[in-house]
Amino acid sequence: MQTKEPQAIRRVVIAGGGTAGWMAAAALSKTLGKLLDITLIESDEIGTVGVGEATIPTLLTFHNLLELNEQEVMAATQATFKLGISFEGWRNVGEDYIHSFGLTGTDHWTAGFQHFWLKGVERKLARDYGEYCLELKASQHQRFAHLPNGGMNYAYHLDASLYAKFLRKFSERFGVKRIEGKIGEVNTDAATGHITSLKLDSGATIEGDLFIDCTGFRALLIGQTMGIEYEDWSHWLLCDSAIAVQTASVGPALPLTRSIAHPSGWQWRIPLQHRVGNGKVYSSRYIDDDAARATLMGNLAGEPLTTPRLIKFQPGQRRETWHGNCVSLGLSSGFLEPIESTSIHLIQRGIIRLLQLFPSAGICQSEVDEYNRQSRAEIEHIRDFIILHYHVTNRDDSAFWRYCREMEIPASLRHRIELFRETGRVFRIENELFAENSWIQCMLGQGIMPKQHHQTADLMGDAELLHFLEGIRTRIEQTVKQLPPHQAYVQQYCAAAPPM
Numbered sequence: 001m002q003t004k005e006p007q008a009i010r011r012v013v014i015a016g017g018g019t020a021g022w023m024a025a026a027a028l029s030k031t032l033g034k035l036l037d038i039t040l041i042e043s044d045e046i047g048t049v050g051v052g053e054a055t056i057p058t059l060l061t062f063h064n065l066l067e068l069n070e071q072e073v074m075a076a077t078q079a080t081f082k083l084g085i086s087f088e089g090w091r092n093v094g095e096d097y098i099h100s101f102g103l104t105g106t107d108h109w110t111a112g113f114q115h116f117w118l119k120g121v122e123r124k125l126a127r128d129y130g131e132y133c134l135e136l137k138a139s140q141h142q143r144f145a146h147l148p149n150g151g152m153n154y155a156y157h158l159d160a161s162l163y164a165k166f167l168r169k170f171s172e173r174f175g176v177k178r179i180e181g182k183i184g185e186v187n188t189d190a191a192t193g194h195i196t197s198l199k200l201d202s203g204a205t206i207e208g209d210l211f212i213d214c215t216g217f218r219a220l221l222i223g224q225t226m227g228i229e230y231e232d233w234s235h236w237l238l239c240d241s242a243i244a245v246q247t248a249s250v251g252p253a254l255p256l257t258r259s260i261a262h263p264s265g266w267q268w269r270i271p272l273q274h275r276v277g278n279g280k281v282y283s284s285r286y287i288d289d290d291a292a293r294a295t296l297m298g299n300l301a302g303e304p305l306t307t308p309r310l311i312k313f314q315p316g317q318r319r320e321t322w323h324g325n326c327v328s329l330g331l332s333s334g335f336l337e338p339i340e341s342t343s344i345h346l347i348q349r350g351i352i353r354l355l356q357l358f359p360s361a362g363i364c365q366s367e368v369d370e371y372n373r374q375s376r377a378e379i380e381h382i383r384d385f386i387i388l389h390y391h392v393t394n395r396d397d398s399a400f401w402r403y404c405r406e407m408e409i410p411a412s413l414r415h416r417i418e419l420f421r422e423t424g425r426v427f428r429i430e431n432e433l434f435a436e437n438s439w440i441q442c443m444l445g446q447g448i449m450p451k452q453h454h455q456t457a458d459l460m461g462d463a464e465l466l467h468f469l470e471g472i473r474t475r476i477e478q479t480v481k482q483l484p485p486h487q488a489y490v491q492q493y494c495a496a497a498p499p500m
């Protein structure tokens with residue numbers, strides 16, 4: 001393959017108009033819209049994956065970058081607040097824990113709060129770890145309010161198709177051109193291998209300098225055209241199928257995503273203002289689609305509003321997420337599974353990284369390599385965090401859980417688990433999404449009890465330690481009492497118009 005002089009990037013073509021496509025269009029048009037000519041192509045006939053409704057707090061950063069008004073976004077997307085995820089039956093059947101978005105307790109610079117809590121447990125002075133976390137307690141009591149100085153960490157549950165519509169309107173205001181049509185052919189330059197244009201079934205040809213593949217699992221550009229291989233992680237992440245269905249709400253919306261473990265996977269419940277999103281995620285090696293559908297339909301709280309939809313996926317990651325003049329975002333670039341709601345976050349990170357490395361003067365391989373290096377590191381950390389949920393469990397009631405318990409795990413994860421089990425210590429790796437408190441909540445929640453704590457905690461006598469722990473706990477208890485019910489807060493803050 002020949003190399004040519006780099007070509008300045010002015011025409012950006014986004015293939016696909018799901019969450020990934022419209023998030024990319026919104027961010028690129030808002031930040032570089034005056035310098036670029038941006039076109040998005042989407043196909044009504046193909047449609048979008050139609051799931052992806054639980055988010056994590058980093059989405060607030062994305063919305064700040066776009067200068068969006070929170071009340072407007074929430075009202076337009078039938079959104080509710082999310083304070084964490086309730087993991088039900090993951091450690092053991094009948095045992096639950098919450099991975100909340102808040103901080104737990106107060107750290108000392110030498111030792112995290114968990115060391116003081118462990119000492120408290122040893123001395124019978126401490127309650128459950130979650131008692132020292134405001135967001136966790138608020139979610140248990142179904143309460144929510146914005147507190148001064150970002151005193152409450154939260155994310156949203158939102159309707160994915162309304163979110164894409166909202167971002168479409170936003171992007172069009174900033175000059176994005178939308179074309180409805182099916183891409184039938186992807187043309188490339190024989191010398192460089194770069195994509196030159198997309199040919200639609202209508203006969204129209206859309207030329208560009210940089211192409212963003214947001215075509216979902218089809219990966220029409222990065223996979224089918226560029227031939228970039230997909231690295232399969234299904235030996236660690238067994239779930240490869242999902243069935244999704246929407247139901248009517250039967251009670252106030254919880255400020256929590258529910259994740260209910262099953263013998264061969266798990267089930268989600270995502271409460272929105274106008275309905276609840278439900279789905280069963282499972283491994284097709286251990287349960288067939290009909291049986292999975294039957295379990296899901298037998299475990300719904302409200303009247304089904306849609307026909308259950310089957311979605312097949314392969315957990316893994318594209319070996320390069322940027323190749324030549326094609327950057328892949330969203331499902332075309334890789335997908336782990338929905339358990340920790342990290343996919344929209346990865347889209348957002350990909351967009352921010354692309355903006356930071358934007359090749360205005362032409363594509364330079366070192367930029368591409370850096371983009372790919374950062375993307376890989378980011379998804380591998382998240383992959384390890386997700387594997388933790390399956391591997392560290394006391395469940396042995398099914399072949400699925402027995403495989404998960406016994407499987408070989410990545411060395412990076414094995415090290416983290418051993419360090420925590422032996423010493424109670426956790427360190428966040430540079431730029432890693434999940435901070436110490438997420439790891440601690442999930443490692444404790446899945447059943448790891450560290451063998452020791454840091455000596456700093458021993459410097460406190462019993463009375464001082466009890467005073468410290470109770471001080472945190474009672475402050476949280478008092479704050480939670482003053483918060484309004486989540487449902488009432490949503491109603492007065494961002495009530496959506498009734499669905500048409």
Ligand SMILES: Cc1cc2nc3c(=O)[nH]c(=O)nc-3n(C[C@H](O)[C@H](O)[C@H](O)COP(=O)(O)OP(=O)(O)OC[C@H]3O[C@@H](n4cnc5c(N)ncnc54)[C@H](O)[C@@H]3O)c2cc1C
Pocket residue numbers: 015016017018019020021041042043044046047048049050051052053054055160181182183184214215216217218220242279311313329330331332338341342343344345347
């Ligand atoms: C079961 C499941 C649950 C999930 N839950 C969550 C969650 O709770 N939180 C979260 O963060 N993420 C979740 N995700 C991931 C999330 O759904 C996706 O990351 C997000 O929706 C982005 O999808 P996408 O835009 O890449 O693809 P899609 O939504 O599939 O969009 C693809 C777009 O490409 C277009 N297209 C494809 N081929 C062509 C063509 N030939 N011509 C023209 N257009 C074309 C389609 O029309 C569509 O517009 C979940 C995923 C699954 C599978």
